Amino acid sequence: MQQAQQEQIPEQVYRNRYKIMLVVLPSIFMSVIDGTVTNIALPTITSYFNVDVALSQWVITGYLLTITSLLLVFGKISERTGKIPIFIAGFAIFTVSSLACGLAPNLPVLIGCRVLQAVGGAMVFSISGAILFQAFPVKERGRAMGYIGSTVAIGGIMGPVVGGFLVSTLGWQYIFLINVPIGVVVLLAALAYLRMPETKYEEAGFDWAGTGALVTAMTSLVLCLGQLADTAAITPPIVALAAIFAVSLTAFVWIESRARSPILDLEVFRIKNFTLPCLSMLLFFVGSFTVTIVGPFYFEGVMGFTPAQVGMFFLINPIIMMIGAPIGGWLYDKHHSKYYSTAGMLIITAAMFLYAYAAYIASIPAIIAGMVLLGIGGALFQSPNNTELMSALPRQKLGIASSVSSTVRNLGFTLGTSFAVLLLTVQFSLAGYHGQILEADHSLLIPVVAITMAAGGVICLMSAIASLLRNV
Secondary structure, three states: OHHHHHHHHHHHHHHOHHHHHHHHHHHHHHHHHHHHHHHHHHHHHHHHHOOOHHHHOHHHHHHHHHHHHHHHHHHHHHHHHOHHHHHHHHHHHHHHHHHHHHOOOOHHHHHHHHHHHHHHHHHHHHHHHHHHHHHOOHHHHHHHHHHHHHHHHHHHHHHHHHHHHHHHHOOOOHHHHOHHHHHHHHHHHHHHHOOOOOOOOOOOOOOHHHHHHHHHHHHHHHHHHHHHHHHOOOOHHHHHHHHHHHHHHHHHHHHHOOOOOOOOOHHHHHOHHHHHHHHHHHHHHHHHHHHHHHHHHHHHHOOOOOHHHHHHHOOHHHHHHHHHHHHHHHHHHHHOOOHHHHHHHHHHHHHHHHHHHHHHHOOHHHHHHHHHHHHHHHHHHHHHHHHHHHHOOOHHHHHHHHHHHHHHHHHHHHHHHHHHHHHHHHHHHHOOOOOOHHHOOHHHHHHHHHHHHHHHHHHHHHHHHHHHHOOO
């Protein structure tokens, strides 16, 4: 009888898998979009509170620092508490803090509420992949990872579009307040449908030392990259931040290798089928994110597009991803070919080089072709890569696999942004130009953008090689 009951429970979960998906995906979308939606509102927020941009930018930096630093922490905690309680509590915190952000009377309160919002976002985002992975049967998990890939892609691109619309029509407060009704609906659905059996793994103590070292390493790295991208020069603050990162990272590795209950079991990185997909994913986001950063400057500065037109242009990729990522997952589920992700990355690499060439010759049809290929390659790469990453570890490590995947994704966004901005700044400095990018002469702006995108293509090629090595 007990054996039969144990067999019936997963079937019940599988029957509710699409209801669970409709709870998890909106939470992922909101967490991703809130990392970028404030970019477009930053000038308005700066003017509204009458402060310097050096202060107001902490509305963005505080969120990114917090969510990136805590993803692994909550992935580990979920092994002891279960993933469902962490998800529901995190989304409740995210929703309430979104309301507080929209009602913030001054900038310090807004920044504090954004940090709290990021805590909730980290709780949700760290284990969302694990929940979906467990909710779908083995033969459909590639498709489930495809849904996550398309949601992340759409959220990353739609942030500026949604932010621009809300700020222009309703005011900056509504980029936060819009989360509240959506959050209430998702929370009610989570309480109704987000149920699945979980095994909790009790361990003695909590790795506070490792957690402190990890948060310090992540924070110093993000701040160092931000400073480097802004100045394109080695300054004392950058050197200090780099030193703090090196020391804290070394301390983290030393502590984790000796801790009884480490926040991150470093042994998982001995597994090739886990480490190489992580590396491939990191390089993918770093390389392909150059398009997101330099593309708007090219379209506005060279083509004369308005910000609204640029936003519409950048919908090409997420639309293809939205349709194609589940198809890529379905193909992987059907054939389980480890070469799908490699083929996807090779298509992305070709798209990046085509994009660079198209930008150099100023050909809109060729640029559109590059965008289409980028979407197709991303759809073919992400689902198989994420499925193999999640499948590489035993079931009790799903929370860690999910949180590592989310951390790698966030680091990819951060590194990609810093890489693209740094490359732009260095090229303009070498050419002796120090003005606004949009005011640069076309003869300078065009090759700078093309070279930056080509450099992104080289990084994507490295990602394809990492993906291929997994199969060797």
